[in-house]
Amino acid sequence: LFYKISKDVDIDLIVNTPKMFIPFGLCKYEENNIKNKYKYYIDLSFMNYNNNHNINMFYQKITGLDKYISELVRDTYESHPVMANIFKNDNNPYINQIRNNKDKTNLPSTFKIKITKNDEFDVVCKIHNKDGTITTKKNCNLENYINPNMYVSCIIRCNGIWFQNN
Secondary structure, three states, rough: EEEEEEOOOOEEEEEEEOOOOEOOOOOEOOHHHHHHOEEEEEEOOOOOOOOOOOEEEEEEEHHHHHHHHHHHHHHHOOOOOOOOHHHHHHHEEEEOEEEEOOOOOOOOEEEEEEEEOOOOOOOOOEOOOOOOOOOOOOOOHHHOOOOEEEOOOOOEEEEOOOOOOO
C-alpha cells in the first residue's frame, strides 16, 4: 500500500503501533493450504484502549482508515457491472483491520498483523532492543521471541488491502 506524496512519487505506508498486548502469542495459519505453510500472524489487543491515550489514538486512526477505504471501495465499484452485485444488501467486500471478537465478548477487539517472509520462506525480523540496538535475524525462530501475554510495539509496512470472496 503506498501513500502518494506527489504525482510521480509513492512511498510505503509505515505505521508504528503503540505498546500493545499480545494475548495469544505467535499464531500460524492453517497449513492445509500450501499457500499458508509458512505464514504467521500476531493479534494486537486493544485492551484498556479507553484508559491508554496512545492505544486509543491508534484505534481511532485505524477505524478512520477502515471507514475511508470502505467508502472508497464502495464509491469505486458500486457502478461496476459485476462488482455491483457484491454491494447488494449493504455488503462491502473490504475486510476491516480491527476485528471485534463477537463470539468471545469478554475479549477486546484485536488488530491482526501478518509476519512477512522472503521467497525462500525465511522469516527476516529486526528486533529493537530496549537499549536501542537492533538485531537482524534471518530464518528467525519467532517462537523464541513472540510469546503469549507479552507487550510489543510493532513497525508495520502496509502492503495491500484485503477483500473477502476474492
